[in-house]
Amino acid sequence: MTMQTRVLASISALCLAGTYFVPMWYIILSAPQFPEGLGLNIWLHGIEGRSPFDLQNINLLNHYIGMADIVPAQLIEFKLLPIAMLIPLSGLVVSIIFKLQKLYLPCALFLVLIGIVGLVDFNHWEYVYGHNLNPHAPIKIPGMVYDPPFLGVKQLLNFTAISIPGFGVVLALLATVFAYGASINRKMKLKGGSHQLLANLGVFLFMCLTLSLNSCANLLSPQPKAIAWGIDTCAFCKMNIVDRQTWCELSNSHGKIYLFDSLTCLHKFSQGKKNNITKMWAGNFVPPHKPIDINQACFLLTNKRNGSMGQCILTFANKQEIIPYQNMGRMIFSWSVLKLALDKSFYSSTVSNQ
């Protein structure tokens, strides 16, 4: 075993030991009436408030919407994680002391495993935390769930929730890289040759990709964005989006989401960009106005909607939903027919002739 290998392995072990002393993840919440913010620091061994009473206050606020209290002692993860981390750590220490060179790769792989399992579990916990709502909660908003974001920013009612990895994650990543580096170093000494290094780097990059996959999930399976009513503007007509019954969105192949105040605007915007569009949604006319895939939706052309002066296109999830409203205007049962109608200015004449 070379000195270099041992140095790499020692750095890895030190980084790993460091994860016990710094937070792994941060969740930060801010709202108009909480200018100072509330926060959760997630450690290997537990969750605590950023300030002494933040956890208590977050639990207190969450009871209004029926979320369960976070009780760190009840989360098995925080008992398992510190022990799980001990396995690669002791593996590294043992291999440094007893020069067990073959152990480096398993240590690195084990770390990757902890990382993947940990993140999947974190994501799952967030889902359960946000979905497991007490049916007797004082405040119930139909269709609303409160999963904190896995990574990034999300608006949850009056709170802006930010979720970001802490220094502990950086340390764990570094530990993995160095442990892996130690194993590469060993192989290079044995076999030599740069192609081996390249292949190994490839494996490492794949690992990184796996880790960051979840954050890029939006590219693979795009999700509609929550609209800030009266603030967000239509990507086509530039007017503020205020009508909760006619809004729609599309995502392109770069993962970018565009917002519109009507299907007419979306259609005009999308002309000439057909190949680029990955998904389109429109708000269901039936409360709670959940987004539905435009390609599977039914539509109603009407100028008789309460509270609106002009003509508009309303969206429904299926034919059954639209039947009660059939007297209000003209039913169209697919997006392709509606597009045809819009292209030929069929829409306005049809409606006005009714």
Add this chain to the structure above:
Amino acid sequence: MNNKMNFVNEYITSGLTVICSLLITILCLTGCSGGGVVNKDNLSAAEKTYVPPGKYDEFYAFLSGGYSGQIDVYGLPSGRLFKVIPVFSQDPCSGYGYSEETKPLLMTSYGFLPWDDLHHLQISRSNAILDGRWLFANGNNTPRIARIDLPAFETVETIELPNCAGNHSSPYISANTEYAVGGGRFSIPVPNKDVSINSYKQNFKGILSFVKIDPKSGHMKLGFQLLVPGYDYDLARFGKGPSKDWCFFTSYNAEQAHTLLEVNASQFDKDYTIAVNWKKLAALVDSGKGETFNTKYCHNILDPNSRVASTNVISQETVLTNKDYAGCVYFLPTAKSPHGMDVDPTGEYMTAGGKLAAEVTIFSFKKMLAAIENQAYEKSIDNIPVLKYSEIIATQVAKPGLGPLHNEFDDSGNGYVTNFISSDVTKYNVQSGEVLDKIPVYYSPGHLLIPGGDTSKPWGKYLVALNKITKDRYLPTGPDMDHSAQLIDISGAKMKLLLDFPTHGEPHYGQAILASMLMPKSVKFFDLAKSTHPYVTKSEKDVKVTRKGNEVHVYMTEIRSHMNPDNIQGIKVGDKVYFHVTSLEQSWSIGHGFAILGGDIPNIRVMSGETKTVIWTPKHPGIYPFYCTDFCSALHQEMQGYVQVVGANTDKVPLSWSMGNDKTD
């Protein structure tokens, strides 16, 4: 084509907008110059006092409320009112003076006195520089001194001063906050007895009190009292720097009149300031000098852990008489009917406005020491030497204005004096006595304040004139109007009026301190885990209702958004019901409250982590709703409950309590 039309339309619209705005601007400008409503000076005053939304003021200003018994906390330069701190008053807003925890703070040897006339304020200081730990206030009517904790902005201690009346020359404190003083503007027999009023000269005495302040805890203790001739001791100031061992009390009524003082106490050309070497006196007391008087006074203090105040009745104290204090006490002749002697930031000059002499006399501390050394005495009164006036004056400010009263100082060697009769503030040079500038104020100023203006380190940026008469300054509100204060910019050679703002009650004096010195220390909530309140309920598991004879104790908790218990049954008519309400919150600015139908005590408010107690004695059977009075949360309105009260002799309803039990009969 359509697009082009749109562009043309847009150009026309924006062109019209520009033209309209120009027209409006021109109209405004001509209107203003014609009417003279706005000029450049006022615009800059607006800029200087404008604190944009969400931004902070540069200074906290504490203004006494006089007969409101409270202290009002303002921001400077905006003049915005932040808070009212009840001190010698009952406050229906917070429940101070009504809750069992705070009532003892208003105890005196005369009984529970929920009012006093709060005149003067002093922020604690170290080396004659404000340190912002505590704020002291005097009660003028029934002599008391209160200590306000500045991190919590609440009254935490009061001490009664025995043997005196009209504690006006108070609570002025020494350069290192060693002592606060009290002195009576009324002389009375000591000890008090029913003598003939006509026997004033023979029986009436002045008492000066020195209250020792613990440097760590701030706790007050009556150190000693000084028996002095029967004048009216009006105001006091400690020295600083070279004069820090001395304290100066001005007095009026050297004539010793006991009736129609406006005439009878205005006959002599000079009155006397009594100069006291408190350091030497304290040493005398330590060495066992002085007489022990039997008396009775109350010392009340709020325990910081339980947040419950208690009263301690004390029955003895030490009084020094002229037999004891020779060589420590002197009289300084002072221009007619002075209203305070103020010491400049260097500690060398003492300035006194002769209220009826229309001059400010500036004394030299060095000269005073020399006169004592040389025994340059005019005469002596009751064995107290009177120093020769000509030997101790440095200079005088000639014609500062009419009715000069109080002085504060900036950091450039200037003094500022309020003139009550001519209704202005005069700026003068302390060393030369030369008048530098004068500015009218509206109307008739009493005290004035400059942040740190009575310390070695004034922030010479603003001056606040605290005026006594309001008249036409604001929209009228009937015969009784809040007083007006004027904020004046003193950063330049010329004083500039910046702002008028109303002050509640009658501010006699105020203190201001840099906001950054207090802001970081401000308490956000009280730590529930550390509470030692005897009736605290630390979790909802511990909620209970207990009965001992006809005394019922309800251990209630409040947290967003419920009260626990919220159903209480089996209380009887005539029971003495104690509601001990604990807020389980540990969050900033989230308060709860408690009120019950027919409750003869106003609401109490409970801050995060504290316990407050009210007593309720139901008089008739029935259902009595109670609720949280502080809009704490979105479901505040749902934060409510019921008490069932049964007849005094009914035994069929056992005492019970619950929350969340929606069982129906």
